[in-house]
Amino acid sequence: MPDKDDDMRSGGTEIQAVDRAAQILRLFGPETPELTAGEAAERLDMNRTTTYRYCTSLVSAGLLERGSRTGTFVPGALLLQLGAFAVGRRKVVDLAPPYMRELCTSTGLTTVLSLWGSTGPIVSRVEEDATRTVLVTVRVGTQLALLSAQARVFLAHMTDQLRVDRLLGSISDERRPGLAREVHDLTGTDRVAVSSDGFGVNAMAAPVFDESGICASIALISTGQLLPLDPDSGNAELLRDTARALTKAMGGDLRPQR
Known part of the structure; x- marks a missing residue:
């Protein structure tokens, strides 16, 4: 049992249990969709038994769920719900729907x-275009991988270069140089980024800015047949025009195309 005072830090202003739970939750992402308590303990330099207790408590709270592999944990429904709600509060989410509907109808x-x-x-x-026989979509609340077109757009316009370098450092040695070049080429422009998931689904994304910088990315996704990876295509121009219009509505800085 931890000491009574062990649950408090910084003169009683920070609850250690909450801090430790947050550290565990931060471990999950596109490259780490599930973890065992042992793996979490090793990464955080925590006691394995203590880490397991935290994980099971987070399961009870709905913040984690049991994974498909024995002994693993994955993000829970409550965590996804809270995340989607939090990002949904941003102004751009309220302004975007008519611009998105027009782009969806046009393309x-x-x-x-x-x-x-x-x-x-x-x-x-x-x-979504409900008239399509084949519909490619993605769930609200999904975290996209750093290799996605949307992530490339964000990385290109982040002002914290140390953060960008740290994120790029989490990519495999094989893919990192190519991604870094693409991010560099997008920096200072509003050109679209493109990506493919390797299973026939393509994405094309453009940045949306507010007065502080990049605030969102708007993207098109579909099969490779319907959405070729051509940053100079008609669909790319429609996407870029939509991002520019939404940027203007947000009071953002329209970046010239290089």
Whole structure:
């Protein structure tokens, strides 16, 4: 049993249990979708038994769930619900729907608005073309990988270069140089970024700015046949125009295309 005072830090102003729970939750992301208590303990340099107790308590609270593999944990429904709610409070989420609907109608493709979470873009709103026989979509609350088109856009316009370097450092040695080059080429422009998931689904994303800098990315997603990875295509121009219009509505700085 920990000492009674062990639950308090900094002269009684910070609850250690909350801090430790947050540290565990921060471990999850696109590159770490599930963890065992032992793996979490090793990464955080915590006692394995204590870490397991924290994980089971987080399961009871709905912040974690049991994973598909024995002994693993994954983000819980309450965590996803709270995350989607938090990002949904941003002004851009309220302003975006008519712009997204128009883009979706013009292209016939699924339109996605994403905001930056702690370690990657979070899908905050989705507009779908229900007339399509084949529909490619993504759930609100999904955290996208750093290799996604949306993440590339955010990385290109973040002002904290140390943060960008740290995030790029989490990418495999094989893919990091190419991603870094693409991010560099997008910096200072409003050009679209493109990506493919390797399973036939393509994405194309453009930045949205407010008075403080990048606040969101707006993207098109579909099959490779319907959305070729051409940053100079008609769909890319429609996407860029939509991002510029939303940027203007947000009172942001329109970045010239380089």
